[in-house]
Amino acid sequence: EAGVAQSPRYKIIEKRQSVAFWCNPISGHATLYWYQQILGQGPKLLIQFQNNGVVDDSQLPKDRFSAERLKGVDSTLKIQPAKLEDSAVYLCASSPPGTVPGELFFGEGSRLTVL
């Protein structure tokens, strides 16, 4: 079974530029999550989708971050404009229907460096 796919793995941009990250969850997984992991900290939930609807985006900085999950499969996370403090690893995770809350399958992450 293929895992959660993310791209790009690494991205370096200047502040005020924009960036987009892509995630393809495991086939059949209805729930998709984007987490931000700042160096030395635990992951923090940015947004959670159930199929193509948003369940929780309470910690998403909506003035600069946006995310979508068209057709309930792939998802894109965009940052525009980027700030220095956005340097982090952006982790995508998914979970199948009926799973235990909190049991997630993670991708390898996209590491963003903002200069």
Added chain:
Amino acid sequence: AQSVTQLDSQVPVFEEAPVELRCNYSSSVSVYLFWYVQYPNQGLQLLLKYLSGSTLVKGINGFEAEFNKSQTSFHLRKPSVHISDTAEYFCAASKAAGNKLTFGGGTRVLVKP
């Protein structure tokens, strides 16, 4: 609000020695508890989970954790570590009636030969 605290940010340990990683959580409702492991440059992988029942939970790679409700703890242990156990370990909790996973700050384990 639910929170998860990992008391040690780094734990150096010699190969074949035991290791214990401490985790405390705060919640007024029933919770599910998890330990995830993150190897260098990889995503997080589930080690073990506590849902209900026996307080001693066994996971992959010889790890186990004990749920202690009175102390609101979920400490992770391994009796004998290998070099390959060098990684960062995250304790996490979710409410039984919800779907949001809250992570602790992580404990970096460095296994020395």
